[in-house]
């Protein structure tokens with residue numbers, strides 16, 4: 001409080017003006033009283049003004065708001081600690097980045113429900129309708145998961161979170177998703193998937209103890225690989241999109257941080273994840289929307305007139321894979337930025353092992369929605385999408401106990417049920 005030194009400590013040090021002498025003594029003492037109380041109130045006001053911002057710089061305080069309603073720093077810290085506290089001493093303490101995202105929300109809920117402590121981080125960007133992210137946030141808040149609104153590129157913010165909480169794990173699901181959008185906004189892929197990831201690893205490697213990292217890579221790293229099914233050992237040096245290239249870069253960056261700093265890192269290559277609360281930029285989502293509206297949908301076929309196929313993987317199966325990865329992750333070996341020994345480095349496919357042609361996706365949706373789709377079939381443009389994906393999940397099955405059980409028809413039924421209740425306009429809350 002050194003600022004206070006510049007302010008007169010007592011009003012008595014100020015001599016009243018000479019003019020006061022000509023007033024009657026009663027009037028004089030009244031003036032003195034007015035003067036002294038004015039001075040006292042000014043000092044009090046200045047004191048309060050100096051007290052109101054915390055001694056830390058103002059920007060982190062702004063970041064620690066919850067967005068929809070700005071929460072003061074002290075309250076945020078309370079919410080942060082409460083949210084991150086596991087129910088029992090054996091529970092994990094997990095930072096989930098991208099917590100208001102599709103996979104992030106489901107994973108956060110699953111962790112919280114089984115008793116782990118979860119703190120969310122999300123920047124609520126406008127890549128797709130943020131009202132969907134806010135709706136997910138509401139559900140997480142009800143379950144006791146607090147989301148800090150901020151960017152993984154904000155080192156000061158990450159440092160504050162790591163100072164407030166000793167995370168045992170980081171579930172890093174924040175990313176710039178989408179394959180075709182990379183041609184419109186390449187910078188956002190570099191910003192989130194490369195710079196943001198490095199920033200998170202920097203803060204994680206300096207933590208003491210270091211958390212174990214589990215993060216979302218992508219099946220898109222297989223790119224033009226034509227050997228099926230895709231195995232973790234297959235080549236991943238022919239990405240077909242900038243999105244894929246940034247995810248591949250992430251895998252190499254993970255290797256570096258594991259090698260130099262002893263961070264335990266597990267990468268998960270997700271194969272076309274779908275389900276309730278999914279991303280509106282994905283085909284199954286906007287096909288549903290457009291078929292219901294009677295709008296023509298564009299269906300791609302490969303240049304040789306073959307069908308474009310995807311290994312669609314239901315969200316609940318993916319969540320089990322994520323939790324399996326977290327539970328089998330070994331501790332990082334370094335501390336405070338120093339490596340103490342070799343640490344675990346893993347990569348797993350999380351798919352469904354059954355590629356489905358997009359034409360079949362459309363016919364399943366037609367059946368569930370009881371509406372015939374208006375289709376326009378065009379050749380797959382060379383703008384990032386690959387013709388097919390097909391996961392070999394042997395490794396995840398043996399190491400993580402991963403075992404997907406939902407076929408596309410059953411999963412899409414659940415998606416459509418959620419979609420209709422969420423967008424029906426009724427205020428009735430859809431169940432999980």
Ligand SMILES: *[C@@H]1O[C@H](CO)[C@@H](O)[C@H](O)[C@H]1NC(C)=O
Pocket residue numbers: 228229231232392393394395
């Ligand atoms: C699947 O991957 C495993 C290694 O994880 C490998 O041993 C097996 O041969 C692969 N299966 C096929 C059909 O490629």
